[in-house]
Amino acid sequence: MTATTERAVGSDVRRIDGPAKVRGLAPYAFEHEVDGTAVFVALVQSTAAKGRITSIDTSAAQALTGVLAVLTHENAPRLGDVADEVVVLQSDRVQYVGEPVAAVVAETSEVARDAAARVVVTYDAQTPDVELRTDRDDLYAPEQLMAGFETDSVIGDVDAALAAAPVGVDITYETPNQHNNPIEMHATVARWDGDVLRMWDANQGPHNLVPVITEAFGITEDRLHIVSPYVGGAFGSKAYTHVHQLIAGMAAKVTGRTVKLELTRPQMFTLVGHRTPTIQRLRLGAELDGTLTAISHEVVEHTSQNAEFAEQTATATRLMYAAPARRTTHRLARLDVPAPTIMRAPGETPGMYALESAMDELAVVLGIDPVELRLRNEPDRDPERDVPFSTRNLVACLRQGAERFGWAGRDPRPGVREDGRWLVGTGVAAATYPTRRRPSAARIEAVPGKPYVVSIDASDIGTGAWTALTQIAADALRVPMDRVDLRIGDSRLPKASGAGGSTGITSWGPAIMAAAEQLADRDIPAGGLTVTGEAGPGDEAEQYSSHAFGAHFAEVRVDRDSGEVRVPRMTGVFAAGRIINSTTGRSQFLGGMTMGLSMALHEESVLDRTHGHYANHDLAEYHIAANADVGEMDISWIDEVDDLHNPLGAKGIGEIGIVGSAAAIGNAYWHATGRRVRDLPITPDKYF
Numbered sequence: 001m002t003a004t005t006e007r008a009v010g011s012d013v014r015r016i017d018g019p020a021k022v023r024g025l026a027p028y029a030f031e032h033e034v035d036g037t038a039v040f041v042a043l044v045q046s047t048a049a050k051g052r053i054t055s056i057d058t059s060a061a062q063a064l065t066g067v068l069a070v071l072t073h074e075n076a077p078r079l080g081d082v083a084d085e086v087v088v089l090q091s092d093r094v095q096y097v098g099e100p101v102a103a104v105v106a107e108t109s110e111v112a113r114d115a116a117a118r119v120v121v122t123y124d125a126q127t128p129d130v131e132l133r134t135d136r137d138d139l140y141a142p143e144q145l146m147a148g149f150e151t152d153s154v155i156g157d158v159d160a161a162l163a164a165a166p167v168g169v170d171i172t173y174e175t176p177n178q179h180n181n182p183i184e185m186h187a188t189v190a191r192w193d194g195d196v197l198r199m200w201d202a203n204q205g206p207h208n209l210v211p212v213i214t215e216a217f218g219i220t221e222d223r224l225h226i227v228s229p230y231v232g233g234a235f236g237s238k239a240y241t242h243v244h245q246l247i248a249g250m251a252a253k254v255t256g257r258t259v260k261l262e263l264t265r266p267q268m269f270t271l272v273g274h275r276t277p278t279i280q281r282l283r284l285g286a287e288l289d290g291t292l293t294a295i296s297h298e299v300v301e302h303t304s305q306n307a308e309f310a311e312q313t314a315t316a317t318r319l320m321y322a323a324p325a326r327r328t329t330h331r332l333a334r335l336d337v338p339a340p341t342i343m344r345a346p347g348e349t350p351g352m353y354a355l356e357s358a359m360d361e362l363a364v365v366l367g368i369d370p371v372e373l374r375l376r377n378e379p380d381r382d383p384e385r386d387v388p389f390s391t392r393n394l395v396a397c398l399r400q401g402a403e404r405f406g407w408a409g410r411d412p413r414p415g416v417r418e419d420g421r422w423l424v425g426t427g428v429a430a431a432t433y434p435t436r437r438r439p440s441a442a443r444i445e446a447v448p449g450k451p452y453v454v455s456i457d458a459s460d461i462g463t464g465a466w467t468a469l470t471q472i473a474a475d476a477l478r479v480p481m482d483r484v485d486l487r488i489g490d491s492r493l494p495k496a497s498g499a500g501g502s503t504g505i506t507s508w509g510p511a512i513m514a515a516a517e518q519l520a521d522r523d524i525p526a527g528g529l530t531v532t533g534e535a536g537p538g539d540e541a542e543q544y545s546s547h548a549f550g551a552h553f554a555e556v557r558v559d560r561d562s563g564e565v566r567v568p569r570m571t572g573v574f575a576a577g578r579i580i581n582s583t584t585g586r587s588q589f590l591g592g593m594t595m596g597l598s599m600a601l602h603e604e605s606v607l608d609r610t611h612g613h614y615a616n617h618d619l620a621e622y623h624i625a626a627n628a629d630v631g632e633m634d635i636s637w638i639d640e641v642d643d644l645h646n647p648l649g650a651k652g653i654g655e656i657g658i659v660g661s662a663a664a665i666g667n668a669y670w671h672a673t674g675r676r677v678r679d680l681p682i683t684p685d686k687y688f
């Protein structure tokens with residue numbers, strides 16, 4: 001393996017795609033001007049959550065000038081054998097409100113939308129069942145969780161240990177439905193060139209989409225070309241294929257035109273997944289000195305009729321703290337909702353909210369400082385897998401965070417600090433996120449006197465990966481960064497994993513290093529030389545438990561008259577392996593912490609129990625944290641290199657920032673007010 005010389009890696013290089021972005025030269029999917037003759041698709045969505053379409057009248061839509069086609073289940077091309085959740089316009093069955101039941105293709109976007117509004121659909125509809133409760137008699141245990149985790153885990157006699165514990169807590173927390181809302185809505189431009197399907201698409205990795213789209217249209221991989229160099233944000237909803245991409249492909253096929261399909265913001269709330277709500281029962285048993293004797297974390301969450309999405313909510317609890325008796329369970333309710341999907345740290349985010357809130361409540365019962373309680377339960381090995389951690393620096397994060405935040409001397413009493421009408425409190429929570437790597441390949445073309453062309457189907461969803469990978473390539477090739485021309489976001493480039501699970505850098509970086517190694521000490525002939533390299537997981541995942549860790553500290557102010565909650569400052573300290581770029585790295589932590597703040601105070605998609613739709617399906621009513629919500633953000637990291645996991649020594653940083661930050665805010669809210677809010681978000685009404 002070519003050693004990085006660390007000339008570029010570790011420095012704070014500015015985004016290399018920044019100038020193009022601010023000059024409008026970095027088009028997102030919908031902005032691609034393919035041939036100047038594109039037509040537009042508008043969707044007609046089901047108003048019924050469950051039932052059958054009894055009639056569709058498209059005559060008024062067809063009569064509009066400029067309408068080229070109206071696709072329904074009666075005339076749309078037949079799709080191949082794809083997963084139920086992406087099957088669309090194939091039958092009269094509807095399974096959630098918002099399911100596309102027709103698609104209009106027209107010369108302009110305005111005509112397409114006008115026509116879509118004129119399609120008349122009638123349904124034989126049944127009352128939907130969308131309510132998640134723990135007393136449902138149809139809860140079931142999925143075979144396994146997302147990412148292959150076991151559904152349940154148990155060590156020791158947990159109930160006996162809980163009963164015998166001198167001190168304990170038994171608390172239920174709830175987190176709501178939440179929706180991915182990147183700035184760039186999902187969009188696809190599709191065109192058939194003969195039997196080749198081309199797509200300019202907003203996604204988290206073109207290769208992620210290849211299996212479903214090729215299967216749907218019955219084409220081989222070499223007949224699908226997906227281009228996605230620039231993506232305007234993504235938190236998981238752009239990781240997988242959704243129905244709109246298949247509709248775009250069908251519309252292009254039927255009309256023989258280049259079609260553009262961009263979801264509206266409200267459509268983002270039905271067609272590209274959401275974070276499942278959770279109900280989580282946390283039981284902790286402890287000795288009087290704070291030593292945990294038992295941990296039980298039982299999760300109830302939902303999935304849809306058309307998918308089995310089993311989020312790994314309690315898996316972080318399996319490794320956070322030492323305790324001899326321990327149990328985690330996950331149960332699902334299958335509801336009449338759209339298919340859930342992943343959303344920034346799926347599982348860890350709601351799960352660690354509950355665990356870290358319960359740890360705070362236990363600290364209060366014990367009369368032990370909540371930082372100290374965590375330090376006393378630090379395991380020396382992974383407590384459930386019984387393997388060593390490759391690196392684990394949670395203790396350092398907690399200590400450094402306490403120092404930076406000014407935690408020492410904190411008065412533990414709740415509800416006693418006032419500043420005018422504001423009640424003031426502080427809180428802490430820990431964070432963790434798994435470190436993984438996935439198979440990826442890279443190609444390097446070397447021509448004397450020219451920059452190295454480094455190609456890999458990686459994806460920069462706004463993270464700065466383009467810049468970080470260029471740094472890695474420059475060091476691996478032992479050249480300055482301007483000698484590297486990195487090409488990403490194209491399914492015709494060497495196959496790489498998608499931008500998900502915080503695996504980008506740990507997967508793509510080593511592939512580029514492996515390709516560069518092929519060039520080491522070789523003379524480049526006048527005609528140039530092309531090499532490829534591959535990298536992927538070895539047996540490190542079996543040998544070690546590898547995770548990033550972190551600690552969040554927050555100050556919360558609550559207006560005693562209105563219940564308004566402000567967060568004037570947060571401190572986040574992370575131990576996430578080698579940080580490739582301190583500027584873009586800091587932005588990842590900052591973005592994650594901000595999204596955690598958003599989760600704590602704002603984000604909630606409200607399901608209408610009568611009609612089964614998400615009632616607040618736009619950014620006017622689904623609130624996310626804006627600039628004015630974010631105060632001083634103090635972000636730092638521990639000097640850590642995890643050489644046991646991958647040759648870069650890096651861990652993922654895209655997701656750990658959100659994990660635990662909502663709990664730190666909730667814990668600070670209690671310290672400010674003396675009130676525990678155990679169902680997010682902490683809106684002003686919950687103070688009274």
Ligand code: MOS
Nearest residue numbers: 236343344500501
């Ligand atoms: Mo992230 S939820 O793994 O895209």
